[in-house]
Amino acid sequence: xxxxxxxxxxxxxxxxxxxxxxxxxxxxxxxxxxxxxxxxxxxxxxxxxxxxxxxxxxxxxxxxxxxxxxxxxxxxxxxxxxxxxxxxxxxxxxxxxxxxxxxxxxxxxxxxxxxxxxxxxxxxxxxxxxxxxxxxxxxxxxxxxxxxxxxxxxxxxxxxxxxxxxxxxxxxxxxxxxxxxxxxxxxxxxxxxxxxxxxxxxxxxxxxxxxxxxxxxxxxxxxxxxxxxxxxxxxxxxxxxxxxxxxxxxxxxxxxxxxxxxxxxxxxxxxxxxxxxxxxxxxxxxxxxxxxxxxxxxxxxxxxxxxxxxxxxxxxxxxxxxxxxxxxxxxxxxxxxxxxxxxxxxxxxxxxxxxxxxxxxxxxxxxxxxxxxxxxxxxxxxxxxxxxxxxxxxxxxxxxxxxxxxxxxxxxxxxxxxxxxxxxxxxxxxxxxxxxxxxxxxxxxxxxxxxxxxxxxxxxxxxxxxxxxxxxxxxxxxxxxxxxxxxxxxxxxxxxxxxxxxxxxxxxxxxxxxxxxxxxxxx
Numbered sequence: 001x002x003x004x005x006x007x008x009x010x011x012x013x014x015x016x017x018x019x020x021x022x023x024x025x026x027x028x029x030x031x032x033x034x035x036x037x038x039x040x041x042x043x044x045x046x047x048x049x050x051x052x053x054x055x056x057x058x059x060x061x062x063x064x065x066x067x068x069x070x071x072x073x074x075x076x077x078x079x080x081x082x083x084x085x086x087x088x089x090x091x092x093x094x095x096x097x098x099x100x101x102x103x104x105x106x107x108x109x110x111x112x113x114x115x116x117x118x119x120x121x122x123x124x125x126x127x128x129x130x131x132x133x134x135x136x137x138x139x140x141x142x143x144x145x146x147x148x149x150x151x152x153x154x155x156x157x158x159x160x161x162x163x164x165x166x167x168x169x170x171x172x173x174x175x176x177x178x179x180x181x182x183x184x185x186x187x188x189x190x191x192x193x194x195x196x197x198x199x200x201x202x203x204x205x206x207x208x209x210x211x212x213x214x215x216x217x218x219x220x221x222x223x224x225x226x227x228x229x230x231x232x233x234x235x236x237x238x239x240x241x242x243x244x245x246x247x248x249x250x251x252x253x254x255x256x257x258x259x260x261x262x263x264x265x266x267x268x269x270x271x272x273x274x275x276x277x278x279x280x281x282x283x284x285x286x287x288x289x290x291x292x293x294x295x296x297x298x299x300x301x302x303x304x305x306x307x308x309x310x311x312x313x314x315x316x317x318x319x320x321x322x323x324x325x326x327x328x329x330x331x332x333x334x335x336x337x338x339x340x341x342x343x344x345x346x347x348x349x350x351x352x353x354x355x356x357x358x359x360x361x362x363x364x365x366x367x368x369x370x371x372x373x374x375x376x377x378x379x380x381x382x383x384x385x386x387x388x389x390x391x392x393x394x395x396x397x398x399x400x401x402x403x404x405x406x407x408x409x410x411x412x413x414x415x416x417x418x419x420x421x422x423x424x425x426x427x428x429x430x431x432x433x434x435x436x437x438x439x440x441x442x443x444x445x446x447x448x449x450x451x452x453x454x455x456x457x458x459x460x461x462x463x464x465x466x467x468x469x470x471x472x473x474x475x476x477x478x479x480x481x482x483x484x485x486x487x488x489x490x491x492x493x494x495x496x497x498x499x500x501x502x503x504x505x506x507x508x509x510x511x512x513x514x515x516x517x518x519x520x521x522x523x
Contacts, residue, residue, distance in 0.1 A: 002046070011023070013043050013044040014041055014042070014043055014044075015041065015042035015043070015044070015050055017042075018041035018042055021039070021041070022039055022041050025037055025038070025039045026070075029058075029059060030059055030067050036056065036057065036058050037055070037056065037057045037058070037059070037070065037072065038054070038055065038056045038057075039054070039055055040052065040053070040054045040077065040081075041053065041055075043074075051076050051078045052076070052077045052078045052080075052081040053074050053075060053076055053077060054074070054075050054077050055072060055073070055074045055075075056072050056073055057070045057071055057072020057073070058070070058071055058072060091103065092104035092107075094168070094169040096147055096150060096151060096169070097150060097151050097154040097169050098154075099154050099158075099167055099168055099169045099175075100166055100167070100168040100169075101168060101169060101170075102168065102170045102171065104168065105166060105168035105170070105176055105178065105228075106228040106229070106232070108166055108178060109126065109178055109228035109231060109232070110227070110228050112124045112178065112180055112221070113221065113225055113226065113227070113228065113231070116221055117223075122181065122221075123181070123182050123183065123184070123220065123221055124178065124179060124180050124181070124182060124220075124221040125178075125179045125182050125185070125187070125188035125218060125219065125220045125221065126176060126177070126178055126179075126218070126219045126221075126231050126232060126235045127176065127177040127179070127188065127191065127192060127195075127216050127217070127218050127235065127250075128174070128176055128216065128217040128218075128219075128232065128235035128236045128238070128239045129157070129174065129175040129176065129177070129195070129214045129215070129216050129239070130173060130174050130214060130215050130239055130243065131153065131173035131174075131212060131213075131214050132212065132213045132214060132215055132243070132247040132248065133212070133213075133247070134146070134149075134172075134173040134212070135173075137149060137210060137212070141205075141208065141210075144206075145205050145206055145208065145210075148205045148206060149203065149205050149210060149212065150169070150173065152203045152205065153175070153199065153203075153212065153214075154167065154169060154175065156195075156198045156199060157175055157177065157195060157198075159198060160177075160191060160194045160195050160198055161177060161179070161191065162179075164180055164181075165177065165178060165179050165180060166178040175214075176232065176235070177191065179191060182220075185218075185220055185252065188218050188220060188252075189218065189250065189252070192216045192218060192250040193250075195214060195216065196213065196214070196216075196248050196250070199212055199213055199214060199248075200213075200248075213247045213248035214248070215239055215240075215242040215243040215247065215248070215249055215250070216239060216242055216249070216250035216251075217234075217235045217236060217237065217238030217239025217240070217241065217242055217250070217251055217253060218235060218238055218250060218251070218252045218253065219231050219232075219234040219235035219238060219252075219253045220252070220253075234253040234257075234258065235253060237253060237257045237258060237261050238250075238251045238252060238253035238257060239251070240261075241257055264320065267316075267317065267320065268320055268324060270306065271304070271317055271320060271321060271324075271326055272326065274304055274306075274330070275329050275330060275333050279304055279305050279306065279307065280302060280303070280304055280305070280330065280333060280334075280337075281302075281303050281304075281305055281508065282300050282301065282302055282303070282334070282337050282338060282341055282509070283300075283301045283302075283303055283506035283507055283508060284298040284299070284300060284301070284341065284345075284506060284507060284508075284509060284512060285298060285299045285301060285499055285504060285505070285506040285507075286298055286499060286503055286504045286515075287299060287356075287358065287477060287497055287498070287499045288497065288498055288499065288503050289496065289497060290487070290490070290491050290495060290496060290497060290498050291496065295351075295355070295516070295519075296355070296356060296497065297355045297356030297357055297358065297388075298342075298345070298355070298356075298357055298358070299357075299358040299359075299360075299392070299499060299506075300334065300337075300338040300341065300357055300358065300359050300360075301314070301360070301506050302314050302318075302330075302334050303506075304317055314360075318330075318362060321362075322362055322363070322364050327362050327364045327365060328364070328365070328368065331361065331362060331364075331365040332374060334359065335359060335361075335374070335375060335378055336378050336381075338357055338359045338389075339357075339378045339379060339381075339382040339384050339389070340382055341357070341509055342355070342356075342357040342382070342384050342388065342389065343382045343383060343384050344509065345357075345509070345512065346384075346388070348513070349512075349516065353388075354385065354388050355388065356388045356389070356390060356418075357388065357389055357390065358390040358391075358392050358420060359389070359390070359391055359392065360392045360422065361391050361392065361393055363394075363396070363397040363400065366393055366397050366405070366408065367401075367404070367408075371408065372408070372411045372412060372415065375412075375415075375417070376415060379415075385416070386415050386416035386417045387416045387417075387418070389417050389418065390417070390418035390419065390420050390440065390441070391412065391417060391418070391419055391420070392420045392421075392422040392443065393405075393409075393419065393420070393421060393422060394421070394422050394423055395421060395423070395424065398421075398437065402436075406436060406437065406438075409437060409438050409439075410438055412438075413438040418440040418441070419437075419438060419439050419440055419441075420439070420440060420441040420442070420443055420477070421437070421439055421441075421442050421443065422443045423443065423445040423479075424442040424443055424444060424445060424465060434468070434472060435472060439472075439474055440474065440475060441469075441474055441475035441476065441477055441497075442465060442468075442469045442474050442475075442476055442477070443476075443477045443478075443479055444462055444465055444466075444476065444477070444478045444479060444495070445479065445480075446479045446480025446500075447480075448461050448462050448465075449462070449478055449479065449480045449481055449482075449486055449490070449500070450480060450482075450486075452485070452486045452489050452490070453485070454485040456489055456492075459489060459493065462478075462489075462490065462493060462495070463493055466493055466494060466495055475496055475497065476495050476496055476497065477495075477496070477497040477498065477499065478490045478495050478497070478498045478499075478500075479498075479499055479500065480499075480500045481498045481499065481500030481501075481502045481503065482500050482501045482502050483502065484502070486500075486502070487502055
């Protein structure tokens, strides 16, 4: 009794946004274009809410084909529609933060790219954000705190953008921001600065104050971009450049970054075969007793003889090896070859005391559980006296985990191996711990030697290091001695040992005989 039989009784209850489409479906069936009528739309319920329904029907016609009524069914599908909407939402939103996920972000970015190609001068920008030190927070405070931190950071990011822009969580601790219709690059960098400022304040996570920051890479929309993956890739590359500068930095992508990444990837691929292809070689730089001018030993320095690029120095490939895990086989090769080289030199040039060898060791090597065992094996194999071998470690390596470092150093000392702190004076943090370390020598960083002037200026730090070493009964070795006045100054300060280009450049083992012969002739 509530509804009459006029078409308007039915059509008038259809949602205004859907009515035109429903009428078109009816017309298509009546005109014979569709065999039956079917459609999904919203209809007004008597409680005042709209329900989703699906209607199916056929026109009933008289003999001349004229339709005079419709017969069919109408079914409430509101529950199914809500489930579909939730599934669709879940498919395009991050379950933890509720932010758009990678799929939705890429879809929106594709629309922006297409729009910018149609409208000249339409500019957009993508910010790729990676949280600094998130793994440390997650591991130390637990995943629950880590999750709450991600949620809080997501909210902070939303506060930094305009209503029409998009913040998405791409996964893990990575976020992205899409800025539409920016008039110039400075607007993107202003957002980056706003993010850094917003995150500078501590976050209260479950009663714990947590300080966090993000590294940001920025890619500005250009004509060369056709797919969202290209823009995100470049923003990601810029982010890694920002992270290399330190925490809470941002960088804007330029094409040289992409070229550098490709070059780095190729170098990494080549490095994987360097040991097997026997492309690594050791050079040896003499260490001189400054009182007697006698040779006391060498420092072993690795070089990579690349088949196409020529000689590559360790600063270019050792950090790469530490990142990808190749430092372990490379480090073992260096230790073994240095022991072999030391035994060869000791047999070829007997001396009292015997020649010594210093070997640089990386932080990743130093924390290896089997370092001491492997080194003991190399010494047994080559017959080298452990007392003639010195490992050079840096202050920063020790300070990462003082207790573990001291334990490893004690085990090495118990074997008879000497320990030198390399680049001393650049870390600053180990001075209060120095008396605890089983160290034999400090190596003065070359940066201090370089600053020494002919009139003796800039010598205070060197004097302090030498005085400190003497009070702890350590030897002192000055690196990077290149000028006669530098040699004179460090001798005046009673530095015992020196190495540098003034004495000799690093050389292959086959060149050492000729160098020693030349020294004897000069003497």
